[in-house]
Amino acid sequence: MFNSVRKTVFVLSGPILVGLALSACSNIASNGVASSNSGEQQDSMSQLAAVIPLTGELSSIQSQQGALEVQLVAAESQVPYRDETRWAMTYNGEVSGPTIRVKPGDQLKITVDNQLEKPTSLHTHGLHVSPDQDNPTIVIEPGTSYTYTYDIPKNQRAGTYWYHPHIHGLTAEQVSSGLSGAIIVEDSVDTELATLTTDRVLIINDPQLVASNPWSDSDEGMHMGDEGSGVDMMTAMTGRSGPVLLTNGITGVSLEADSEKMERLRVVNASASMSLELTFTGQKMLQLSSEGGRLDQPKTIRSVTLAPGERTEIVLIPSKDGGQLIAQRLSSEGEGAPIADPEVIATIGPKSGVNSADLTSVFIQRNTDLFAKEVVPDATQIISLDGHMNPTINGKLYDPNSIDIKAKKGTVEEWVIRNNTPMAHPMHLHTWSFQVDGEDGWQDVVTVAPNSEQRIRIDFSDYEGTTVFHCHILDHEDTGMMAVINVS
Ligand code: C2O
Numbered sequence: 001m002f003n004s005v006r007k008t009v010f011v012l013s014g015p016i017l018v019g020l021a022l023s024a025c026s027n028i029a030s031n032g033v034a035s036s037n038s039g040e041q042q043d044s045m046s047q048l049a050a051v052i053p054l055t056g057e058l059s060s061i062q063s064q065q066g067a068l069e070v071q072l073v074a075a076e077s078q079v080p081y082r083d084e085t086r087w088a089m090t091y092n093g094e095v096s097g098p099t100i101r102v103k104p105g106d107q108l109k110i111t112v113d114n115q116l117e118k119p120t121s122l123h124t125h126g127l128h129v130s131p132d133q134d135n136p137t138i139v140i141e142p143g144t145s146y147t148y149t150y151d152i153p154k155n156q157r158a159g160t161y162w163y164h165p166h167i168h169g170l171t172a173e174q175v176s177s178g179l180s181g182a183i184i185v186e187d188s189v190d191t192e193l194a195t196l197t198t199d200r201v202l203i204i205n206d207p208q209l210v211a212s213n214p215w216s217d218s219d220e221g222m223h224m225g226d227e228g229s230g231v232d233m234m235t236a237m238t239g240r241s242g243p244v245l246l247t248n249g250i251t252g253v254s255l256e257a258d259s260e261k262m263e264r265l266r267v268v269n270a271s272a273s274m275s276l277e278l279t280f281t282g283q284k285m286l287q288l289s290s291e292g293g294r295l296d297q298p299k300t301i302r303s304v305t306l307a308p309g310e311r312t313e314i315v316l317i318p319s320k321d322g323g324q325l326i327a328q329r330l331s332s333e334g335e336g337a338p339i340a341d342p343e344v345i346a347t348i349g350p351k352s353g354v355n356s357a358d359l360t361s362v363f364i365q366r367n368t369d370l371f372a373k374e375v376v377p378d379a380t381q382i383i384s385l386d387g388h389m390n391p392t393i394n395g396k397l398y399d400p401n402s403i404d405i406k407a408k409k410g411t412v413e414e415w416v417i418r419n420n421t422p423m424a425h426p427m428h429l430h431t432w433s434f435q436v437d438g439e440d441g442w443q444d445v446v447t448v449a450p451n452s453e454q455r456i457r458i459d460f461s462d463y464e465g466t467t468v469f470h471c472h473i474l475d476h477e478d479t480g481m482m483a484v485i486n487v488s
């Protein structure tokens, strides 16, 4: 049975002590989902979940004394799926890589050992680290390895970030096949929260579920060539997606009730192209963080939409029947209508903790408001998104040798991002986070709806260097919807 699969964490030996924390998800139930929900939709979803052998447990590695060294072996592997197996790309044999837990000020070293058939690389999405250290142009050839060193600054906001390959032309295939993992930056508020809540990581993706190895010496099928082409036109345009949403590699996790603690979940949308609207059938859902760190205070929400690449941190308060976290896939065309049936992401038991009152006393944060009246941006840029079959930024496709956008270190810039295409594009900037006009908190992905615009203000207060701004529909990124930005 798959629920007896032990998770192994590969840790480099060395002078640095690496603590191997037992997974924060270690009390995910391995039994089926018990459900007493009424309503047809709930029933059929529960039955679907009930046939799945559940593990849903991610391993986790924590920094000690300011440092952490991690080894990630990227390989094509067979992983359990229902009663069978499927092919995936894995880090250390797992369908989602180990959760990396660090603190502001830590030094994190990640060695990527590339056992794949094709080149790969690594990007720490959302981390405020230098573009030289988080360099998206590095290529790790098959059979070789590379060690990234990240000096996480003291001013890094605590929150949920993630890592994934960033190899031009192959990113969509590698991320959608399973190469991703969470990076959690923790501070003292997390220590306090941990006395009241659980702290679990849910990584959602929607891989192709293939029974025979799609990457071994075959040249048929849907492959991105090294030149970044080779997918069919439709996939290049709408992005790839798989038949079902998987959470930590399985179809819907079941979280065992912990009557002492409230269920706190960090959700990563690692899907290559799908936006997900999350709703909760229980009593109440609170949002603690957007993708760029904590909100000013916990906020009661009815739903939260995660574009590809986005994260959120939520607390779920069950009703007397427990509750289910449901994801609805949304189309990136037109108005963003629901597509496919709603899918269960996680089920929590009725006995989970309910005392949400205490959370407000744990943190009241004072996020700077870049849209406050007194803030006058140092510069304004208009960024246009054009085309349809092969969308562009400012009329250009990605060219690693040209600088498309320039900004000055130490400034705040306003960007007006105009989308002249019929599709929504979740636009992502490396290294520097920003605020979106009319939205709360800090972000690193902003979704610009078709034929509309969004205003963002970016804090360029530290780091110089060159990195990228791109669409997080990864087939768009791979086919050139990516611009080079230089900050000096
Ligand atoms: Cu999550 Cu440049 O990407």
Ligand code: CU
Pocket: 123, 124, 125, 126, 428, 429, 430
């Ligand atoms: Cu990124």
Ligand code: CU
Pocket: 391, 424, 425, 426, 471, 472, 473, 476, 477, 481
């Ligand atoms: Cu796009």
